[in-house]
Amino acid sequence: xxxxLRAALLWPHTWMGVALGGLLIVIFFMGSLTVFMPEIDRWxxxxxxxxxxxxxxxxxxxxxPLLEQLTAQRAxxxxxxxDWLVEMPDARTPVLQLRVRTSxxxxxxxxxxTGRRLPPAGTLGASSFFYPLHYCLLLRxxxxxxWIVALAAVAMMAGLVSGVVIHARxxxxxxxxxxxxxxxxxxxxxxxxxGVLVLPFHLMITFSxxxxxxxxxxxxxxxxxxxxxxxRFYADAVATYDRPAAGVAVPLSPLxxxxxxxxxxxAAETGGPVAVAQIGVVHPxxxxxxxxxxxxxxxxxxLHNDPLYFDGITGVLLARGLPGPVVGAQRVIAGLHEVRFxxxxxxxxxxxxxxxxxxxxxxxxxYWLEKRRVRHGGRGWRVxxxxxxxxxxxxxxxxxxxxxxxxxxxxxxxxxxxxxxxxFFLSWIGTALHAGLHLRRHPGPPWRAQAVLVGGLALTAMVxxxxxxxxxxxxxxxxxxxAVLGVDAGLAxxxxxAFFAAWRLARRAQGRRxxxxxxxxxxxxxxxxxxx
Amino acid sequence: MLAAIIGTxxxxxxxxxxxxxxxxxxxxxxxxxxxxFGLLALLAMPVIxxxxxxxxxxxxxxxxxxxxxxxxxxxxxLVRGLVPGSGT
Numbered sequence: 001x002x003x004x005l006r007a008a009l010l011w012p013h014t015w016m017g018v019a020l021g022g023l024l025i026v027i028f029f030m031g032s033l034t035v036f037m038p039e040i041d042r043w044x045x046x047x048x049x050x051x052x053x054x055x056x057x058x059x060x061x062x063x064x065p066l067l068e069q070l071t072a073q074r075a076x077x078x079x080x081x082x083d084w085l086v087e088m089p090d091a092r093t094p095v096l097q098l099r100v101r102t103s104x105x106x107x108x109x110x111x112x113x114t115g116r117r118l119p120p121a122g123t124l125g126a127s128s129f130f131y132p133l134h135y136c137l138l139l140r141x142x143x144x145x146x147w148i149v150a151l152a153a154v155a156m157m158a159g160l161v162s163g164v165v166i167h168a169r170x171x172x173x174x175x176x177x178x179x180x181x182x183x184x185x186x187x188x189x190x191x192x193x194x195g196v197l198v199l200p201f202h203l204m205i206t207f208s209x210x211x212x213x214x215x216x217x218x219x220x221x222x223x224x225x226x227x228x229x230x231x232r233f234y235a236d237a238v239a240t241y242d243r244p245a246a247g248v249a250v251p252l253s254p255l256x257x258x259x260x261x262x263x264x265x266x267a268a269e270t271g272g273p274v275a276v277a278q279i280g281v282v283h284p285x286x287x288x289x290x291x292x293x294x295x296x297x298x299x300x301x302x303l304h305n306d307p308l309y310f311d312g313i314t315g316v317l318l319a320r321g322l323p324g325p326v327v328g329a330q331r332v333i334a335g336l337h338e339v340r341f342x343x344x345x346x347x348x349x350x351x352x353x354x355x356x357x358x359x360x361x362x363x364x365x366x367y368w369l370e371k372r373r374v375r376h377g378g379r380g381w382r383v384x385x386x387x388x389x390x391x392x393x394x395x396x397x398x399x400x401x402x403x404x405x406x407x408x409x410x411x412x413x414x415x416x417x418x419x420x421x422x423x424f425f426l427s428w429i430g431t432a433l434h435a436g437l438h439l440r441r442h443p444g445p446p447w448r449a450q451a452v453l454v455g456g457l458a459l460t461a462m463v464x465x466x467x468x469x470x471x472x473x474x475x476x477x478x479x480x481x482x483a484v485l486g487v488d489a490g491l492a493x494x495x496x497x498a499f500f501a502a503w504r505l506a507r508r509a510q511g512r513r514x515x516x517x518x519x520x521x522x523x524x525x526x527x528x529x530x531x532x
Numbered sequence: 533m534l535a536a537i538i539g540t541x542x543x544x545x546x547x548x549x550x551x552x553x554x555x556x557x558x559x560x561x562x563x564x565x566x567x568x569f570g571l572l573a574l575l576a577m578p579v580i581x582x583x584x585x586x587x588x589x590x591x592x593x594x595x596x597x598x599x600x601x602x603x604x605x606x607x608x609x610l611v612r613g614l615v616p617g618s619g620t
Contacts (some may be wrong), residue, residue, distance in 0.1 A: 217568050
């Protein structure tokens, strides 16, 4: 690599990191949490901490009566039922999730495998808050959030490519870390080390992340070949089946035999048992009803869930959604990102490398801040420093504050889930304000204070869970609540790490103060007096 | 900076659109062609963006991106007209 090319790529690398680093940290952090989304959901929704069903759940005996209850609630005043959806329980989500959509709106509920209706969760949980925050920043109208996240991801890809070019000594950098050197040196060492160590994962995860939403954020072919009709493109790409309602009332046939046929079909092809993920019934109770059965992808990478479409009256297999080779490859790339396959070692590697992404971006950002602190240190620098603080420790504080609120807010609180969201955003804004005010009087961001807060909140969340659910580690172990045990362990590790970081920062600050009045400083003072 | 972001996207869009219609013309299914050239355009995007950001002459960057985009999009619409039943 020529020196000129490295020099030319340095500024895009730097400025993409400074401009989008904070956003990327939030995306990576929320993505890392999403790896353990079902486990965090169990922690945040104590009513769903139930035993995993040992036998397949009967749709006709368990789900259908509940769906009919929901339909009766929603389809009043002549409203028509559009569809039913049942998400089957599995080892990580041991409850049934049911949804009914009618022309008057939608309704949903969760139930145990025995058909016991669970109370409303009162929380969005990881699946409806941390996850959408990861992929669309909760900005769904007009797909604005998807565009912003995709832009950040492409910038990250460009940052990784330019980083490889800039750091020509890529192999040496991998073995160079001087933790006791000057902070600037240590930060750059750590930035390079993580960058090299996790480079393949980061390239894969950013590319595959954009691939998932590619038809939305890059509709070039869709615009020309489908007149911009995204639904038609998707229907074509994954060969979905649809037909209108006939307008004639006909009872729906039993669902269990259809599910069993789907299982047998998949098992014959794969040579092993395949679990059912979802059952959708479109136009239930109408002569045009059809049933869509999809499979779980715990044994393979692809996200293609092999939908089978059955006639809802006769049970005839109407169609099977099979994508072509390119769309099939796109589904595999998307599957690499979403890590739905059942592999705990890989899940942990995804989680740790995702956090590695946060550390990579944060160290780059901090290196830039340290470098400019002496030269600039003005208002602009303080704004960037406060933003960096809010997007690193701040987002962790906001997340933990939400977990604490999840355990401490009264169950009967109206719009409880929105109260949790308010706690998240108010805490987040609070960390930015705290950093901004701190920087007016101090030379650096309030890392130590916020690290202590991270530790305190993590401990509070863990203890609050033990008190409010009685699911302390011994009970969780005995009851087989591995998800709760895992999240509590994660909180304990977070608390220990945060307190250790705060202690190290305090020692470093003391060391600096000591040095200021130590022999070097005294020597300078002494020399000055002698000269005077 | 503006050239790098908007120009890169436009150039890649042109490539994705042209590739999709040419692929369909050559016998690929429209969804397959759209996806394939979308993926290829996504791979090219970071490289084009870095070139646009690091190039010395901004005028040349704007010109290359604008000409490249215009030619590709024009060709894409021209070829689309030759694909029976496309774009409807």
